[in-house]
Amino acid sequence: MTEPLLSIRGVKASYGHVAALKGVDLDVSEGEIVTLIGANGAGKSTLMMTVFGKPRAHAGQIIYSGEDITRRPTHLIARMRIAQAPEGRRIFARMSVYENLQMGAAVNPDADFEQNLEHVLGLFPRLAQRLHQRGGTLSGGEQQMLAIARALMGKPRLLLLDEPSLGLAPLIAQQIFDIIHELNARDRLTVFLVEQNAYHALKLAHRGYVMVNGLITMAGSGRDLLERPEVKAAYLEGGRH
Amino acid sequence: MEVFVQQLINGLTLGSIYGLIAIGYTMVFGIIGMVNFAHGDVFMVSTFIALVTLLIVTTWIGISSVVIALFIVLVVAMTLTSLVNWAIERLAYRPLRGSFRLAPLISAIGMSIFLSNFVQVAQGPRNKSVPPLVQGEFILMDGGVYQVTLSYKQLIVWAVTAILLAAFWYVVSRTALGRSQRACEQDQKMAALLGVDVDRTISITFVMGAALAAVAGTMYLMYYGVVNFNDGFVPGVKAFTAAVLGGIGSLPGAVIGGLLIGLIETMWSAYFSIDYKDVAAFAILAVTLIFLPQGILGRPDVEKV
Numbered sequence: 267m268t269e270p271l272l273s274i275r276g277v278k279a280s281y282g283h284v285a286a287l288k289g290v291d292l293d294v295s296e297g298e299i300v301t302l303i304g305a306n307g308a309g310k311s312t313l314m315m316t317v318f319g320k321p322r323a324h325a326g327q328i329i330y331s332g333e334d335i336t337r338r339p340t341h342l343i344a345r346m347r348i349a350q351a352p353e354g355r356r357i358f359a360r361m362s363v364y365e366n367l368q369m370g371a372a373v374n375p376d377a378d379f380e381q382n383l384e385h386v387l388g389l390f391p392r393l394a395q396r397l398h399q400r401g402g403t404l405s406g407g408e409q410q411m412l413a414i415a416r417a418l419m420g421k422p423r424l425l426l427l428d429e430p431s432l433g434l435a436p437l438i439a440q441q442i443f444d445i446i447h448e449l450n451a452r453d454r455l456t457v458f459l460v461e462q463n464a465y466h467a468l469k470l471a472h473r474g475y476v477m478v479n480g481l482i483t484m485a486g487s488g489r490d491l492l493e494r495p496e497v498k499a500a501y502l503e504g505g506r507h
Numbered sequence: 508m509e510v511f512v513q514q515l516i517n518g519l520t521l522g523s524i525y526g527l528i529a530i531g532y533t534m535v536f537g538i539i540g541m542v543n544f545a546h547g548d549v550f551m552v553s554t555f556i557a558l559v560t561l562l563i564v565t566t567w568i569g570i571s572s573v574v575i576a577l578f579i580v581l582v583v584a585m586t587l588t589s590l591v592n593w594a595i596e597r598l599a600y601r602p603l604r605g606s607f608r609l610a611p612l613i614s615a616i617g618m619s620i621f622l623s624n625f626v627q628v629a630q631g632p633r634n635k636s637v638p639p640l641v642q643g644e645f646i647l648m649d650g651g652v653y654q655v656t657l658s659y660k661q662l663i664v665w666a667v668t669a670i671l672l673a674a675f676w677y678v679v680s681r682t683a684l685g686r687s688q689r690a691c692e693q694d695q696k697m698a699a700l701l702g703v704d705v706d707r708t709i710s711i712t713f714v715m716g717a718a719l720a721a722v723a724g725t726m727y728l729m730y731y732g733v734v735n736f737n738d739g740f741v742p743g744v745k746a747f748t749a750a751v752l753g754g755i756g757s758l759p760g761a762v763i764g765g766l767l768i769g770l771i772e773t774m775w776s777a778y779f780s781i782d783y784k785d786v787a788a789f790a791i792l793a794v795t796l797i798f799l800p801q802g803i804l805g806r807p808d809v810e811k812v
């Protein structure tokens with residue numbers, strides 16, 4: 267087996283004295299969709315941010331594309347073509363949609379802006395009609411689209427998505443999952459996904475992990491995890507989806 | 508009527524200088540949420556850099572063309588003042604980032620005291636003056652007793668301010684650098700996730716603020732012809748007032764606030780008591796903070812999260 271694109275080994279991280287990650291092991295291989303599920307406060311968002319060094323891992327190692335990035339400054343990690351659509355969307359409210367996309371493109375000066383823009387607006391046509399609207403005035407769903415679109419503008423190799431379906435109408439959420447699938451299948455984009463919508467996210471994923479209280483407690487193929495009674499009971503509400 | 512028009516002209520000139528300084532306050536506040544108390548003294552330092560450069564250029568190198576001399580002074584003052592402010596940020600503020608909120612503020616007050624004392628020791632406590640560089644004026648209105656004039660000096664202040672503000676506005680609103688600055692101002696963490704070097708962007712912000720303060724300093728020297736180590740404080744507070752009045756964090760607000768403070772000060776001097784003109788500025792600061800804490804163009808905090 268070849269080296270995974272992202273390899274997280276025994277990572278611990280904390281906020282002050284509160285330990286949020288207590289020794290996490292997780293791999294994402296090139297071309298995969300990997301889903302991480304877990305209860306509120308389990309540490310999923312923390313793990314995604316720790317990949318970027320915010321907060322920094324105080325133990326363990328994070329290897330990306332063969333390089334140890336555990337102590338690398340955040341902006342340099344971002345320039346290695348890892349993009350994140352983080353929790354809370356964090357779009358720039360006082361910038362236009364277009365400027366937000368320009369910000370996303372800035373990590374990768376080699377990429378062709380016009381071509382990427384066309385590609386991304388093709389995925390999210392709603393944004394195309396709102397290019398000059400201020401980010402802060404978009405609807406929640408549109409902001410979510412913008413956050414993903416912005417992350418895609420830098421032509422990432424690895425895309426981290428923290429709850430991309432949060433607050434979206436079911437139909438739009440489904441569209442987002444379809445887009446993720448398409449990006450992965452067609453462009454071979456590697457995706458690491460955190461979701462509360464466990465059924466859809468695991469169905470979409472090649473592999474999945476379950477996090478409880480800062481530790482990975484289960485791992486397996488997406489389908490495999492969906493079948494497990496513990497997963498069904500805790501994350502699928504007895505099979506309702 | 509003549510008095511009014513004359514004071515309008517004088518007020519806009521003074522206001523241009525305040526506006527240029529105010530931008531430094533407002534930008535730094537916008538990006539790291541700190542009132543840079545030393546900024547007025549950075550302005551004062553720039554007036555001395557301009558003074559020394561002017562003497563070197565005119566007496567030692569012997570350049571006699573006023574335009575060329577002023578241009579050289581402006582460029583040198585902008586460069587050196589930027590360097591000074593860059594060093595201040597690196598030494599006095601950056602190490603304190605992430606510690607308790609008041610720490611950089613205290614450090615800034617210390618820096619302010621250091622700068623004015625340093626200049627006092629290095630240049631002496633007395634006023635330093637330069638011979639008038641630019642003389643001559645247009646007579647705009649002649650009311651017999653009272654003439655309304657627009658001096659060449661004033662025109663230069665207006666023109667230089669307008670050109671540099673336009674350049675500055677272009678950088679902030681249209682370039683990748685300006686976009687990174689605005690991104691850091693809104694969400695530093697997210698900016699870093701998008702590959703922006705936040706520390707470097709903050710440094711550049713200090714550099715830009717200092718460059719504009721140096722433009723103000725050069726104009727101040729040319730306009731008044733006299734500088735003093737103490738000249739950082741009062742213009743600094745007035746420019747800060749301008750930034751608050753315009754809405755701290757807002758760039759056009761800083762310019763509008765500067766012009767307003769300049770106008771209020773000159774009108775006050777003309778119609779009330781010149782002795783109380785500084786009191787007027789401070790009173791405006793207090794009143795603004797009480798009744799209009801957002802300032803004229805301050806951003807309303809209604810944004811979706």
Ligand SMILES: Nc1ncnc2c1ncn2[C@@H]1O[C@H](COP(=O)(O)OP(=O)(O)OP(=O)(O)O)[C@@H](O)[C@H]1O
Nearest residue numbers: 281284286304305306307308309310311312313353
């Ligand atoms: N900035 C912070 N300061 C202090 N504690 C924090 C901070 N951010 C997160 N935490 C704590 O760390 C733990 C993990 O939080 P995290 O946001 O990673 O959870 P999560 O799995 O993403 O949850 P959710 O599903 O609700 O988004 C929680 O107990 C949370 O309270």
Ligand SMILES: [Mg+2]
Nearest residue numbers: 310311312353
């Ligand atoms: Mg989360």
